[in-house]
Amino acid sequence: MDKRLLDILRCPVCKGILYYDKPxxxxxxxxxxxxxxxxxxxxxxxxxxxxxxxPEEEVPAT
Incomplete structure (x- = not known):
């Protein structure tokens, strides 16, 4: 995933930052x-x- 694309993409629901879970x-x-x-x-x-x-799933760190 291109870092520049990640910098501009936002959650369509809350407009929050998205974190890339590569695996x-x-x-x-x-x-x-x-x-x-x-x-x-x-x-x-x-x-x-x-x-x-x-609820049992961890949200990956940046």
Whole structure:
């Protein structure tokens, strides 16, 4: 994931910062506890495509 792209992408729900979880190929919003998938190197920034993080899941550090 391009660092410059990460710098401008924001959560479409709360406009918060997204964190890249490389092993899971997801962009994580800590505030909303949503994980947006990355498919074919393209972030899918649709709320209905996001996965809700379970209470037992840790939010990755930056």
């Amino acid at each position: 899971a190929a997801e962009l994580i919003c800590r505030g909303d506890r949503l994980a947006y998938p990355i498919r074919d190197d393209i972030p899918v920034m649709l709320e209905e495509e996001a996965r809700a993080l379970g």
